[in-house]
Amino acid sequence: MDDSFTNTNGVSIIFKMIKDIQDNKQYLSDIDGQIGDGDHGINMNKGFTLCEEKLKEAPVNLSEGLKILSNILMMKIGGSMGPLYGLFFKAMAKESEGKEVINADVFQTMLVAIPVELSKVSKATPGDKTLMDCLIPAVAAYQEAIATGESFKSALMKMKNAAVAGRDSTKDMISKVGRSSRLGERSIGVIDAGSASCCIIFCAIADAIFELLN
Amino acid sequence: MDDSFTNTNGVSIIFKMIKDIQDNKQYLSDIDGQIGDGDHGINMNKGFTLCEEKLKEAPVNLSEGLKILSNILMMKIGGSMGPLYGLFFKAMAKESEGKEVINADVFQTMLVAIPVELSKVSKATPGDKTLMDCLIPAVAAYQEAIATGESFKSALMKMKNAAVAGRDSTKDMISKVGRSSRLGERSIGVIDAGSASCCIIFCAIADAIFELLN
């Protein structure tokens, strides 16, 4: 039982994400406020909290939980974050659907599907100072670890580290996409809010899986 | 010929007033700008210059000139200054009309008629920081000088001095009437623009009459 968990138990990943986003509401808004419009924490918290309420209605497994989260983000949260994170979790839901057990390989397909789905609506690439700067290296680090034969846990640890490094890399970037792009050079010096929330999400996922694997 | 002048020659008073108002256009706007809306010089110059043009059409005597000036101010200059100075010169015109010779007594009736006429449209009294603070003491000083047997010239000199003192007295007043009244205490420290133009007019009248009496 050391290298997989059940879809049923996997729902704990959802609750961990909800908690960590809620705990970081103010932090996310504060960094968005420095070069954006200061509502990123509000937007994310709103979506994840609506999901929390929905989950109280009936027990779900990981795939169902991801689908609910995706739908709420897409339907209830405006701007571009609703659709972007909505598709993020839609990809994960789709690839895990029907899988009773989630192992390192299944999780890899879930991860890899995210950038594919997002590319349908966002043209942002790493270097643009968006959540892509966290997402792309995090997924790549996990893939590389698995490819070189590392364990599920070890690959998750690599993913987490890459997410943090990716988030931090946005600090020195000039924003090229979204609201902060109009600041040009003045956008340097602050972490991108979307990369910060993306990092919180990857860390939450990794931490929740660690618990499940122990 | 030492104590009177003809209505015909008296038209020089009009030209002297026009010139002095024109010369002080900037000054009047500047002081109005400190506690008012900065257009008093513009308003006065506009009226007196329109009058100058009108006077080029045909020669007039003092009474006719005063009437033209009055009409132009009343008809073409807006705000309350047009009507106020319009009535000011209307009073002087009316009392001098038909008088071939203007002596100290005729001039006194001309002066005394001004505050009577103005009181029909303005409730301002001395102390309100308006042109009344120049007008009322100037007229009173002239009357008093004549009552105590002084000469026309001497009475005019008293009038002039009182006009200057009246103007200066507005510096320490709190404005109670017109635009500057909304400044309350902050209106202290600046001469009232209307009292300054009124002083220019009294000085111009006195100076022109001195010339006529010599």
Place this chain on the structure above:
Amino acid sequence: MLEGFAASMSSLIDTTENPRVLKLKDAPIKNKVGVVTGGGSGHKPAFIGYIGKNLCDAVAVGEIFSSPPAQMFYDAFKAADAGSGVACLYGNYAGDNMNVAMAIEMAKDDGIVVKTVVANDDVPSAPKDRRENRRGVAGEVLMWKVGGARAAMGGSLDEVINAAQKAIDNTRSVGIGLSPCTIPEVGHPNFQIEAGKMEVGIGHHGEPGMEVADLEPARKMAQRMIDIIIPDLPFVEKDDVVVLISGLGSTPPSELFIFFNDVKRILDEKKISVFKSYIGNYFTSLEMCGITLTMMKVDDELKKCIAYPCESWGLTQF
């Protein structure tokens, strides 16, 4: 400016020989009483925005915050008069009173009959027992709406004057200022409002109000303003009223609607029913930030006049 305005509204508005007097294209309209107003500029859409069908026929446009000279009012009378007389509906300011009075004298010589209604709806500008000293503010819009409609319905000069007078007699206004305005020629604000404070009862040129109070939420502001105007008329249970809420220039429209919502709630409680509401920038003070609340109690005649269609830059309704 006036040229551009007339050009942009060329199907409705015409210039006149006096460059500071604009008129309705069709004016003077045969067998109709002419409706005229005028005043200093800086109050857009007032005054030119209310030249229009079933509103004002001609308007005299003074300099910023400065009454137009008598000549302009006179020229506006001439542009509006079709022989049925002119109703001059204007606001109670010293300069306007003097200049209109002189213009009427001039018009008399031409045989033009002019009668006036002087708006004095601004409650805080004088106590009730000296109501004749009160200034005219946004209530003027309702006075023009009523007078204009009554004239369009074929009213005689006296009928138009009586309707407009009834309109303003049943109208009360109060304003609150949050930030000052600057006359461009002067270049600095012509009064100050401290940050976090508001001037209750401010006039349309920044005239000081009755009180400087701490800034408060729309709900409290609505209550405060209603408490000033309701007892003054007084407005009572079962009254039908027109509510006009105007921004003073730079107030975001969304705040006007938030404010209206609070006003409506209080009026509902008092069982005063809103016959019609006008929310927007109807009478401004350059770029001042603030709000005016105007209420007019309406009877059947006033209702008919308010409901009457009209067309102008500032106010168009079917």
Place this chain on the structure above:
Amino acid sequence: MLEGFAASMSSLIDTTENPRVLKLKDAPIKNKVGVVTGGGSGHKPAFIGYIGKNLCDAVAVGEIFSSPPAQMFYDAFKAADAGSGVACLYGNYAGDNMNVAMAIEMAKDDGIVVKTVVANDDVPSAPKDRRENRRGVAGEVLMWKVGGARAAMGGSLDEVINAAQKAIDNTRSVGIGLSPCTIPEVGHPNFQIEAGKMEVGIGHHGEPGMEVADLEPARKMAQRMIDIIIPDLPFVEKDDVVVLISGLGSTPPSELFIFFNDVKRILDEKKISVFKSYIGNYFTSLEMCGITLTMMKVDDELKKCIAYPCESWGLTQF
């Protein structure tokens, strides 16, 4: 805010089950194509000010400068659809594109047919060969006017879509910003414009323009803006055009008319004739100071649609 708006316009506007979706009282109107729009707020009178007779039937209202979620667009579609289909006429922004696309998928399941026109009239936001990347700005008002009128005339969904598409294809806009705006939640301006400078080609949320230039008089600004939009369509001699000049929030209306006068003079020289002009605050950006110039070349169909009467808070014409 929306509650107050609906209450103040209660004869025309209704709330819906979704508190962020407002609709025309009469909507859905039998046998009429529903016209829907939506977008972030902060652009008053857009978008809610264009819910009205012969204009939009329902509107989805996002947070300030933030696209409404898919659910809202979907609810607006439902509020507007009478079975004849829905024309969703909105502006080209990433969030709106995504959310509208998702809402259309949702509507499909209900059998509601939705077609879209995406306004992209803002010339400086992308070069001509990437016109599909251009943002929608004040030209959206003309798109709604035309689409709304075409629907009111009984047009089929395709006819409404074609007319609105023709409208926007023949429309070009450019904006100039003189001072920035502040999203209240953030509390500081979301971009800077140096004193004495202007941002040529600024977007409706303060997106940077093509150039920062020294402030210049209205006459030169008019020339500069016309030089940007005229060659792009191009507008040529003998064209009939609609001109829409909108303040961006805190621009004094008088400056809009001065500006129009200069535009008109240049168009006269070019023998381009102004069929109709709209001057006022039609599409703002919170309290930004600045101006947008929009021109639409009109043929007979577009003329008919523009001349068609309509009634709403933002635009009423006989």
